[in-house]
Structure formats: C-alpha cells, structure tokens
Amino acid sequence: MRFVGRTVQLIVALGWxxxxxxxxxxxxxxxxxxxxxxxxxxxxxxxxxxxxxxSTAWDGPPGGEPLYRFMLNSVVAAAVCLIIGxxxxxxxxxQISRLxxxxxxxxxxxxxxxxxxxxxxxxxxxxxxxxxxxxxxSTLVLGILYxxxxxxxxxxxxxxxxxxxxxxxxxxxxxxGLSGSMAFVRLVLPLSRAALIAVSMLVLVFVWxxxxxxxxxxxxxxxxxxxxxxxxFVSMYQSNTPAIFAGLTIxxxxxxxxxxxxxxxxxxxxxxxxxxx
Numbered sequence: 001m002r003f004v005g006r007t008v009q010l011i012v013a014l015g016w017x018x019x020x021x022x023x024x025x026x027x028x029x030x031x032x033x034x035x036x037x038x039x040x041x042x043x044x045x046x047x048x049x050x051x052x053x054x055s056t057a058w059d060g061p062p063g064g065e066p067l068y069r070f071m072l073n074s075v076v077a078a079a080v081c082l083i084i085g086x087x088x089x090x091x092x093x094x095q096i097s098r099l100x101x102x103x104x105x106x107x108x109x110x111x112x113x114x115x116x117x118x119x120x121x122x123x124x125x126x127x128x129x130x131x132x133x134x135x136x137x138s139t140l141v142l143g144i145l146y147x148x149x150x151x152x153x154x155x156x157x158x159x160x161x162x163x164x165x166x167x168x169x170x171x172x173x174x175x176x177g178l179s180g181s182m183a184f185v186r187l188v189l190p191l192s193r194a195a196l197i198a199v200s201m202l203v204l205v206f207v208w209x210x211x212x213x214x215x216x217x218x219x220x221x222x223x224x225x226x227x228x229x230x231x232x233f234v235s236m237y238q239s240n241t242p243a244i245f246a247g248l249t250i251x252x253x254x255x256x257x258x259x260x261x262x263x264x265x266x267x268x269x270x271x272x273x274x275x276x277x
Contacts, residue, residue: 031246032049032050032053032242032246034050035240053246056242057247061221065221065222071226071251073226076140077140080143080144080146081143081147085154086199088151089151089154090189092151093154093159093161094159098162107155122213123216126145126217130217137217141217142225150203153203154199154203162192165192170183170188201258201259208255211228214228
C-alpha cells in the first residue's frame with residue numbers, strides 16, 4: 001500500500017509539473033517557428049527553426065521602439081509600484097494586525113472589497129482624470145496607479161503574516177527606547193524580509209503582464225511597457241505572431257531570473273511565518 005501511495009503521489013507530481021512547465025516550453029518552441037508553421041503545426045517539433053524571430057522582436061514593431069526600451073519602462077513602472085505599494089501596504093498591514101479580532105475583520109473586509117474591483121472597471125474613470133491633468137503617456141504615472149491598485153492585495157497578504165508576529169519583540173524594543181515606527185522599521189521589517197520578497201514577486205508579475213491600463217494610458221511607443229509594446233506586432237490586417245512569441249520569451253527571462261534568485265526566500269516565507277508564530 002505504501003508503494004502504491006508513493007506511486008500515485010509521484011504521478012500526480014509529474015502531471016502537475018507538466019501542466020506548469022508546458023506553457024513555458026510551448027512559448028519557447030513557438031518563438032522559433034515561422035508564421036505558417038505556427039498555424040499548421042503549432043505543437044510540432046519538426047521543421048525549420050527561425051532564430052531571426054528574436055532579432056525581429058528585439059528591434060521592436062515597425063515604427064515603434066526596441067524591446068529593451070519596453071523592458072526598461074516596465075522596470076520603472078514596477079519600481080514605482082513596489083515603492084508605493086510596499087511603502088503604504090506594509091505599515092497598514094502591520095497596524096491592522098495589531099488590532100483586536102473585530103477590528104482586523106473590518107479592515108480585511110475593506111481591503112478585500114478593494115482587491116475584488118476589476119481593473120477594467122477603473123480604466124475609463126482613471127483615464128478621464130489623468131487626461132484632465134495631462135498625466136497620460138507617462139510610465140511614472142502608470143507605476144503610481146499600479147502601486148495604488150496593489151495596496152489591497154499587499155495588505156491582505158502581509159496582514160496574515162504580521163498577525164503571528166510576537167508582540168513581545170516589539171514591546172522589548174520599546175523598552176530599549178525605540179518608538180513604535182522605529183521598532184517596525186528596524187525589527188519587524190528585517191524579520192519579514194521573506195514575506196516582503198514573496199509579495200514583491202507577485203506584484204512584479206502583475207506589473208510585467210498588465211496591459212489593460214497600459215493600453216489606455218500609454219499612447220506613444222516610447223512610453224509603453226512590455227505587455228503593451230508587444231501589441232505593436234499586431235495590426236488590423238496582419239500580425240507577426242513569431243515575433244510576439246519571441247518577444248514574450250525574452251521578456252520572460254528577467255522575471256524568471258529574479259524568481260530563481262529569490263525562490264528560496266519566497267518559498268520559506270510561509271515557514272518563517274509559522275516559526276514566528
């Protein structure tokens with residue numbers, strides 16, 4: 001029975017791994033195929049390979065900017081988003097976690113409602129307000145909007161982590177002369193580094209792939225992020241599908257690299273939270 005149980009677990013694990021890895025492998029394989037080959041044999045491994053798709057994607061869409069410019073814009077938007085989102089969300093989450101059970105539940109409901117609002121509902125009113133203030137076509141402004149929209153999710157995730165943080169540690173820090181804010185900065189945040197990294201990775205993936213707000217706010221090619229810039233390969237009458245897949249493959253590399261660098265801290269954030277409890 002033990003052998004059968006382990007075999008079933010292994011089969012389930014392999015199946016789940018295949019489900020997770022297959023989209024990435026398909027993306028890489030399709031980036032080497034021709035326009036005709038993608039539609040005739042989308043999952044085929046045979047046929048001629050076209051590495052030139054990557055140079056086409058790197059040069060950017062016709063009349064647009066090169067791919068590295070889009071990636072730099074995404075980095076700026078992600079950096080601004082993280083500064084605003086974590087700068088506002090982490091202190092808010094910690095303060096909520098220090099409330100009584102009834103107070104925590106009320107604030108959780110408030111931020112949960114904020115997190116459930118679809119972005120597509122906010123596109124039009126946000127664009128009208130930004131257009132009136134002449135704030136469109138700005139990657140910086142888009143990053144600020146991303147940061148504001150990410151605050152509810154950041155608060156909900158970090159509040160669950162901070163809830164188990166021992167008050168004895170902060171009380172001891174206050175006895176040593178630290179104020180509440182300094183205890184949070186010098187004690188709580190360093191011990192919560194793994195949770196902060198995990199949240200940052202989630203926010204980074206959101207910013208790197210978001211296109212609904214980007215399409216509305218970023219009209220000029222020089223201000224577009226990766227997700228919006230790749231749409232330049234699609235026109236009314238034709239699309240360069242291989243270049244799109246190649247560009248997405250290139251754009252995926254920085255996010256995957258950051259994940260592999262910080263994956264240990266990301267995976268251990270739950271363990272650290274349990275240890276603190």
